[in-house]
Amino acid sequence: MNCLVCRKPFAVPWSPATLLKRDWACPDCDKMLTPLNEGCPRCGHPTVDGATCGDCVRWLALGLDLTVHSLYAYDEAGANWLHRYKFGGDVVLARQLRDVLRATRERGAVYVPIPLSEERLRSRRFNQAELLARMIGPTEQVLVKAEVSSQRQLGKEERRHRTNPFAVQQLPRCGKIVLVDDVYTTGTTLHQAALTLRRAGAEQVSAVCLFRTLNKSKMRPI
Amino acid sequence: MGQLIVAPEGTPAIRFGVCQRCLSMDTRAYTCHHGQCRYCRNCLHLGRVCQCDCLTEMDITTPIETTDLVMPFELSAEQRHVSRQLLIWWASRTSGLVHAVCGAGKTEMTFPVIARVVNDGKRVLIVSPRRDVAIEWADRLEATFSVPITRRYGGGDKETIGMITVATAPLLVNLRHVFDYILVDESDAFPFAFDFALWWTLRRAGKGLFLFVTATPTVWQRQFPTVHLSRRYHGHDLPVPRLVRETEQAILDFCRRYEAAPRLLFVPTKPDLVRYGELLAANGFTYQAVSADTDERTDVLEWLEATNGIVLATSIWERGMTVTGVHVAVLDSSHALFSSRAIIQMAGRAGRKPTAPTGDVVFFYDERTFRQDKAIREIEEANRR
Incomplete structure (x- = not known):
């Protein structure tokens, strides 16, 4: 079996799952990403004994309460992974994290991916968040997004003071909505989307995010 | 005739689950923005191709030049015999095999025929199995020929196609019918001998005229007209193990x-x-x-x-x-x-x-x-x- 990520051959231990699962990642590649376990209860950022982190305190002060389940730290390996997945277009890579994503599934929730603008979707060919959301559970395209410039170059303060680009198409019937996104940097995107949904009448809104940027790291924002 | 590029019109990039650019079967299904689609995982480094993309061939526009040849040293009588045979094969457009022992000066023997092909206004490709070997080829050619040498291996220039190109096989996948003369160095070595798809990319990059150069030809390569050279250029025997x-x-x-x-x-x-x-x-x-x-x-x-x-x-x-x-x-x-x-x-x-x-x-x-x-x-x- 060839590894999904590094494409080198390696031995898969035999189990009944061997017959069912097609995409395997070798142990080395599996260990590359750093999972986030204990940390801020609202965004998963590592903190001292599970206190709420500074970013979240500021969001709470603005009256926006959103619990984001972050899965991995956005360190160097994470950035490389995401670059391959999102900008390189190697979509099958997401299968590596299938089990982890699936473990976050909740009963009776609808998974709503953060949308791309029409133009961006056409040039990229796929919505990276939607493909992740489909891996978790039932997905519905609730939000639409107007064309805005890319956030990649913006600083933290500029990001936070953008106008809300989201609008609700049609609210799903069920009560629980889980937003899905790929990276949580400042949280502006997710909080704006959650605010839009709440204003449209959604009762319970939470979020799942694949990567959480660590503060004071020298990573380039994506 | 030229480089394969992704374009709005042309032939579909993936047919029957086979990538038409790199001929690999490693295409994967995913959801495109308009529905079910496939993409090729093997040639992602050239830019992704999707089932909904089309490939067209873009002509090579680099000008045709002539070259001067400054031989690094005088060929020995046996080497001259071989290089004369290569010129005859080129004149009659015949593929052939040079079966020369290790250290016979195979590189230098092929210089006259490369110069002749370039001066005839045709493009030459030199393929080698390993990057180290390709670098050495390119350095030696650069010292000998006056035309610029295109280096198409990992770390080299991958955009243009000049009169003389030195390449490793995996980087030829997006070329079609470009080279009039393909010199396959060490043609029995690992990537060519085992990977059948690489043979197809090589055949597709050229126009059907090959020169295999090796010390240890395979049975398949022996079918071509062969010229032997079983003496090293310094005239000493090969060391017997x-x-x-x-x-x-x-x-x-x-x-x-x-x-x-x-x-x-x-x-x-x-x-x-x-x-x-x-x-x-x-x-x-x-x-x-x-x-x-x-x-x-x-x-x-x-x-x-x-x-x-x-x-x-x-x-x-x-x-x-x-x-x-x-x-x-x-x-x-x-x-x-x-x-x-x-x-x-x-x-x-x-x-x-x-x-x-x-x-x-x-x-x-x-x-x-x-x-x-x-x-x-x-x-x-x-x-x-």
């Missing part, structure tokens, strides 16, 4: 005996590098190990020549490299990975320079195999001819 039963003592004796010269020990697999390395280190030898994972292979080569050290190498170094006055040992030569062609090539590393025309070649064996016998027989045969 000795067979020695492999014991730790024998290996250490070999290393001690040639203390004043570089020693090159070939091992079959990467774990063997560690195993034999421990043996050498325990007996006070300093050595360096070379495998496909080693990044600075040229540095190791310089170190080997400068300090008369010991290098443990896998078959990555079996072709295309020259060390002055080296002594070669093939450890565990009865291993199934060492084909007779591979060990002939390894034996051919010794005595390539006119200043040091001989060298000791030892096959260490646990058991005698037909592959060893065949290799020794073929080397002796070449010496007799």
Whole structure:
């Protein structure tokens, strides 16, 4: 079996799952990403004994309460992974994290991916968040997004003071909505989307995010 | 006629689950923005192709130039015979095989025909199996020809196509019917011999005219008209391998005996590098190990020549490299990975320079195999001819 990520051959231990699962990642590649376990209860950022982190305190002060389940730290390996997945277009890579994503599934929730603008979707060919959301559970395209410039170059303060680009198409019937996104940097995107949904009448809104940027790291924002 | 590019119109990029650019079957289904789609995982580095993309051929627009040829040295009579034969083959547009022993000066023999092809206004491609070999080709060509040489291997310039292109096979996948003359160096070596898709990319990149250059042709390559050259350019015999039963003592004796010269020990697999390395280190030898994972292979080569050290190498170094006055040992030569062609090539590393025309070649064996016998027989045969 060839590894999904590094494409080198390696031995898969035999189990009944061997017959069912097609995409395997070798142990080395599996260990590359750093999972986030204990940390801020609202965004998963590592903190001292599970206190709420500074970013979240500021969001709470603005009256926006959103619990984001972050899965991995956005360190160097994470950035490389995401670059391959999102900008390189190697979509099958997401299968590596299938089990982890699936473990976050909740009963009776609808998974709503953060949308791309029409133009961006056409040039990229796929919505990276939607493909992740489909891996978790039932997905519905609730939000639409107007064309805005890319956030990649913006600083933290500029990001936070953008106008809300989201609008609700049609609210799903069920009560629980889980937003899905790929990276949580400042949280502006997710909080704006959650605010839009709440204003449209959604009762319970939470979020799942694949990567959480660590503060004071020298990573380039994506 | 030209480079394959992704365009709004043309032939579909993926048909029947086969990528039409790189001919790989590793295409994966996913959800595109308009529904079910497939993309190719094998040629992502060239920009992703999707089932909904189309490929068209863009003509090569680089101007056709003529070149001057400054031979680095005068060819010997036998070499001149070979290069004359190559010119005849080019005139009649025939594919052929140059069967020349290791260290016969194969590179220089092909210079006249390359110059003729370029001056006829045709494009030449030189394919080699490994990047190290491609770099060496490009450097030698650059010193000889006045036209710029395009280097199309990992780390080189991958955009333009000049009159003379030096490439490794995987980087030719997006070319179609470009080269009028393809010189396949070491044509029996690993990527060509085993990967059938690479043959197709090579055939597609050219117009059907090949010249295979190797010391150890495969049966399939022998079907082409062949010109033989069984003498090295300095006129000395090829060193004939000795067979020695492999014991730790024998290996250490070999290393001690040639203390004043570089020693090159070939091992079959990467774990063997560690195993034999421990043996050498325990007996006070300093050595360096070379495998496909080693990044600075040229540095190791310089170190080997400068300090008369010991290098443990896998078959990555079996072709295309020259060390002055080296002594070669093939450890565990009865291993199934060492084909007779591979060990002939390894034996051919010794005595390539006119200043040091001989060298000791030892096959260490646990058991005698037909592959060893065949290799020794073929080397002796070449010496007799």
